[in-house]
Amino acid sequence: MSKWACEYCMFEQGLSGEIELGLGSVSDSSFKFGEYNGLYEDGPFLIANATASYVGEDAAYYHLKVRDLGPDNRLIDIEGGQQGSYRLFLNYDEITHAISDSASTPYLGSGSNLLLLPSGWTRAGSTAGMTDLNTSLNSVDLKTQRKRLTVGAELILSSEWETAFSGRHEERTGQKRSAGAFLFSSAQLVEPVDYATDELNISLSYNTRKWQSRLAYYGSFFSNNDESLTWQNAYTGADAGRSALAPDNEFHQLSLNGGYTLPYHSRLTGLLSTGRMTQNQNFQPYTINTAVTTTPLPRSSLDGEIWLKTAPLKLSSRPVNKLQLNAKLHSNERDNKTPLDTKNNIFMDYPPINIKQ
16 A cells, blocks of 8 residues: 555645634624624624644644634634544533613612612502602613533544543523512513533444444533522512522433344344433422411422433335335333322422423
């Protein structure tokens, strides 16, 4: 092979790249225009993009990509390794969701988990009787921002074995719309967003000419720094209200999938997967109104647990050119192991776990 040469096979080697720098301008502020691109404010912004690549004679390579460093949405992607041996990568990106710049509220403390009315607020049965409403309105921007960091590696152990790992940490902050009610009286509120999500992927693959298989683990861990939102009641009646926010939760999944090539242009593929969702956030009290007497909660937390199992199997065959045969078998099971309580002869079944992504 050392004496063989191809005059038409051009392989780029060495360092190459490009840089783009400039200035842009947005004529008018608009959250709708900049809902996902970060260009929601008027004025100039920096245009900064870059790419760089290196390819060595020993099949080593490195790639760098930088996008949109000026606006609130930006991306940095780094990858390197050696072809046929290993691959390393790092990715960082920010995504802004501009919801509204025309919202207003009389509440103080927007962005926190405690919303207070101005001192001397006049409570009434409807907004028509709230004499301080118009003079107390404060403008508030509703938007959220995600910051996500992903790192990972792929390692080829041999011609048949390969392993991979990736981890992701994401933070989402900001504020969004919400609402609270006291029977027939309701108010729109600003809910704080302070989420953190960690994801983990680990896999081991075995591949031959006829057989391919992959054993993988996936884990997701969500946490909310605000357990509840408390607000003063602008109407006559109860002094304040409280609502629970998205609870902390976890999800773990173990899966095994594979495929085998059979005679007569046939192939058998299947997957066996089991997952477990848990959520054990403390319950909020029935009420925070001290004038109301309530019975104790059945227990302090949900202690939620749900098991998911799935096992699809598929056989496809093409014995002759104009005949395609398929056979499928799918098993799906959901087992809710969340404890149940009986209280005052009323059967209480707690709602399913909400996995926040």
